[in-house]
Amino acid sequence: MRKILSFSFLVIMAFGAFMLVSCQKPATDVLKIALDIEDEGRYDELFQYFTTETGISVQATYGEDISKLIGTVNEPDIIKTSTVVIESMQDSLYDLTDMIASDPDVDPLLYIDSLIEALTIDGRIYALPTSINTSLLYYNKDLFDENADSLRIALGLGPDDSVYPEAGWTYADYQTAGVVLSKYTVLPDQSRVYSQFGAETQLNWWGEWLVYLNQMGGTFYEPGTDNHVLAITSPEAVQATQFFREKSMGDTTEKFAPDAVEAASSFSFMSGNVAMIFGGHMGDWYSYDALGMNWDIQILPTPVGIPDARGGEISADAFGISIRSQNKTDAFKFLKMWAGETGALKMYEYGKVGALKNMEQLILALPEADRKAINIQAVFQAADLALTLPREKDFSKVMREMVMAEIYKLMFNGRGAETDCLTVLTRIKTNVDQYYANLYD
Amino acid sequence: MTGEKARLRKKNFHTDYKYFLMFAGISILGFLLFYLYPIVRTVMLSLTDKTIYSLDTSYVGMDNFVYALTKDPLFFKSISLSLIFASVSGLFVLVTSLILALLLNSKVRGIGIFRTIYFLPFIIPSFAVGAVYKNVFNPTTGLINRILELLGFQNQPLWYVSPQTALVTMIIISSFGFGVKMLVFLSALQGIPENYYEVARIEGASKYQMFRKITLPLITPMLFFNVILITIDGLKAFNLAFVMGNGQGFPSNSTLLFPIYMFMTAFNMPFRLGYAAAMAWLFFVLILALTGINFFVSRYYVEKDVS
Numbered sequence: 108m109r110k111i112l113s114f115s116f117l118v119i120m121a122f123g124a125f126m127l128v129s130c131q132k133p134a135t136d137v138l139k140i141a142l143d144i145e146d147e148g149r150y151d152e153l154f155q156y157f158t159t160e161t162g163i164s165v166q167a168t169y170g171e172d173i174s175k176l177i178g179t180v181n182e183p184d185i186i187k188t189s190t191v192v193i194e195s196m197q198d199s200l201y202d203l204t205d206m207i208a209s210d211p212d213v214d215p216l217l218y219i220d221s222l223i224e225a226l227t228i229d230g231r232i233y234a235l236p237t238s239i240n241t242s243l244l245y246y247n248k249d250l251f252d253e254n255a256d257s258l259r260i261a262l263g264l265g266p267d268d269s270v271y272p273e274a275g276w277t278y279a280d281y282q283t284a285g286v287v288l289s290k291y292t293v294l295p296d297q298s299r300v301y302s303q304f305g306a307e308t309q310l311n312w313w314g315e316w317l318v319y320l321n322q323m324g325g326t327f328y329e330p331g332t333d334n335h336v337l338a339i340t341s342p343e344a345v346q347a348t349q350f351f352r353e354k355s356m357g358d359t360t361e362k363f364a365p366d367a368v369e370a371a372s373s374f375s376f377m378s379g380n381v382a383m384i385f386g387g388h389m390g391d392w393y394s395y396d397a398l399g400m401n402w403d404i405q406i407l408p409t410p411v412g413i414p415d416a417r418g419g420e421i422s423a424d425a426f427g428i429s430i431r432s433q434n435k436t437d438a439f440k441f442l443k444m445w446a447g448e449t450g451a452l453k454m455y456e457y458g459k460v461g462a463l464k465n466m467e468q469l470i471l472a473l474p475e476a477d478r479k480a481i482n483i484q485a486v487f488q489a490a491d492l493a494l495t496l497p498r499e500k501d502f503s504k505v506m507r508e509m510v511m512a513e514i515y516k517l518m519f520n521g522r523g524a525e526t527d528c529l530t531v532l533t534r535i536k537t538n539v540d541q542y543y544a545n546l547y548d
Numbered sequence: 549m550t551g552e553k554a555r556l557r558k559k560n561f562h563t564d565y566k567y568f569l570m571f572a573g574i575s576i577l578g579f580l581l582f583y584l585y586p587i588v589r590t591v592m593l594s595l596t597d598k599t600i601y602s603l604d605t606s607y608v609g610m611d612n613f614v615y616a617l618t619k620d621p622l623f624f625k626s627i628s629l630s631l632i633f634a635s636v637s638g639l640f641v642l643v644t645s646l647i648l649a650l651l652l653n654s655k656v657r658g659i660g661i662f663r664t665i666y667f668l669p670f671i672i673p674s675f676a677v678g679a680v681y682k683n684v685f686n687p688t689t690g691l692i693n694r695i696l697e698l699l700g701f702q703n704q705p706l707w708y709v710s711p712q713t714a715l716v717t718m719i720i721i722s723s724f725g726f727g728v729k730m731l732v733f734l735s736a737l738q739g740i741p742e743n744y745y746e747v748a749r750i751e752g753a754s755k756y757q758m759f760r761k762i763t764l765p766l767i768t769p770m771l772f773f774n775v776i777l778i779t780i781d782g783l784k785a786f787n788l789a790f791v792m793g794n795g796q797g798f799p800s801n802s803t804l805l806f807p808i809y810m811f812m813t814a815f816n817m818p819f820r821l822g823y824a825a826a827m828a829w830l831f832f833v834l835i836l837a838l839t840g841i842n843f844f845v846s847r848y849y850v851e852k853d854v855s
Contacts (some may be wrong), residue, residue: 172815174600174601174819175791177600177601178600191817192744192817195599195601195817196601197601197817198599198601198602198603198604199601199602199603230758274777299800311794311796316609367709367799368687368688368706368709369688371686371687371688371708371709372688372689373689374684374686385603430603434828500817500818501817501818502817503816503817503818504812504817504818507796507812507816508796508797508812509621512797512799512800512801513800515711515798515799516711516800519706519707519709519710521710521712522710522712522713522855523706523710523711523712523713523800524710533681538621545615545619545620
């Protein structure tokens with residue numbers, strides 16, 4: 108019995124010790140930061156540099172959901188946010204305005220205006236942008252080269268002209284190239300089995316549709332409604348949705364993108380069987396390189412007849428300081444290094460582009476061997492044309508649960524499919540307007 | 549004498565209590581920390597407008613509950629999808645696990661191997677199962693539609709790609725999750741004395757009559773246990789729906805089971821923890837009610853005097 112008692116006592120003591128260790132106060136000379144799983148190892152050199160310069164260690168965790176760390180003993184000092192979610196996270200972020208104002212090394216004017224504006228709420232800055240994402244046209248150079256002759260004929264190019272997408276491309280050029288780059292065999296019943304597509308359609312993400320909507324002159328929210336009433340039944344929105352649909356379904360135009368069923372069968376830019384992505388994510392650069400793809404970028408094409416149409420979207424990963432951090436001063440030192448030139452250049456090595464206005468010059472000043480062999484100017488041209496996304500708290504929920512859920516039904520044939528864009532858009536508007544009315548009444 | 553008795557009783561009580569605490573202490577601590585605290589915390593959260601990132605929360609009374617019950621169509625949609633999923637897949641699981649248990653209870657060579665094979669899917673993580681079945685049910689390249697094509701079927705289903713068939717696909721896949729239920733039935737079947745069947749055979753009973761009059765009544769306590777287990781499992785289903793629906797009820801909210809919707813509400817923008825907690829309590833009430841109904845109905849089919 109005594110043995111059992113001793114054993115139980117030991118177990119309880121071990122449990123208690125474990126709890127105490129778990130709850131112990133963290134060392135104050137260590138900065139904690141939570142990063143995405145794909146960032147693992149990418150910034151080790153940057154952390155090391157910071158430690159060497161300041162004597163402060165940076166302890167990074169990867170792949171842990173920041174929303175589950177907030178308010179716990181493991182809450183990071185430096186919190187990842189973005190221009191889209193900052194309003195939702197505002198309460199947990201320390202107001203950086205005074206720190207920025209009193210530090211001669213940090214100037215908000217150094218950052219792309221629209222991004223620093225998006226990170227400013229009621230005149231107060233809550234985070235500094237570290238890398239941008241803007242809508243671009245991505246293309247697989249190998250697939251373009253393989254079809255160079257056909258592309259020249261279809262696009263009316265001379266023998267010495269480049270077949271790659273140009274800055275002046277319109278939707279018509281994009282569509283023509285897309286059709287040429289789509290490969291299929293015709294079955295006896297005249298149906299087509301595609302082995303390659305000209306462009307990818309991103310059905311699980313609202314970004315591409317929203318860009319079409321903006322480029323064709325539409326808006327998502329009705330102006331002057333405090334972002335609570337949708338404007339998606341406008342003729343421009345219907346036209347945009349039709350274009351989005353028809354490139355995959357080929358109702359009135361030649362099909363050049365996979366529909367929902369084909370997209371489920373591994374047709375993607377990253378798989379190498381799709382030649383272009385309209386509005387792909389800059390976060391994927393690292394993966395494209397890792398896969399050994401021969402890729403490049405161009406600014407988005409503009410709709411026919413709307414040459415002054417606005418570009419795509421722009422957003423930024425940004426980092427702020429936890430309001431509960433015991434290390435705010437050190438955290439700010441790290442933040443300004445990361446969001447500054449040192450950090451931006453280090454992140455560029457890993458395929459990210461900083462949010463500094465002079466980023467283009469910084470990149471062009473690098474030795475050629477250190478520069479990516481892509482049309483980097485396109486990023487900054489696109490950024491100039493782009494719109495920031497609404498940071499309205501419910502925007503992402505509305506898009507995910509109400510907008511894309513319905514638009515998806517336009518993107519395949521078979522039971523459950525829809526064909527009339529206006530009907531679908533009207534239903535979305537009714538549901539979303541009702542949602543906002545219930546939420547704010 | 550009386551005083552001595554009382555002293556002894558008191559001593560015994562103290563000794564018993566000491567042992568009780570010693571053996572149950574860790575469990576009680578675990579219960580308090582990992583069950584009672586979250587339960588109390590969830591009740592408190594459900595009465596606030598707490599979001600993950602907010603520091604100040606306001607007491608909103610029953611507003612979250614009223615909003616869910618009167619203004620949130622996705623709440624009702626997710627509840628109804630969960631009920632459909634739980635009842636249909638539950639029925640499949642119940643029937644298949646009983647049939648398999650009956651087969652595995654037979655005396656054939658190498659029965660252990662068959663038992664292992666049928667139990668195997670249960671020990672594979674459901675995330676992996678979902679990923680594999682996504683390939684199997686791919687409308688153009690998947691094995692199922694290839695077989696249907698070979699058999700001459702035109703217009704094969706779009707399975708998880710279409711909102712009309714995505715839930716059905718998930719139900720079919722989850723119907724293979726009979727592992728534990730099959731074992732429960734098997735243990736019940738093995739507890740039935742062989743002489744009952746011998747007597748029935750002598751009396752000339754058919755196999756169906758033996759099943760109807762001997763097997764079924766004697767396994768009803770385990771049948772009831774399985775019904776409860778399956779109902780709760782089905783309503784709480786998360787992993788498979790998360791994989792099949794890309795964590796978002798894909799396509800078009802057709803696989804938006806309630807646990808997925810609750811997760812999305814709490815951990816996606818705008819991170820409404822308070823509202824998600826209120827939904828969790830409403831769901832708890834639903835599960836409680838269904839379990840209560842199960843208990844009530846069990847009076848009519850569970851054989852009490854099995855021993």
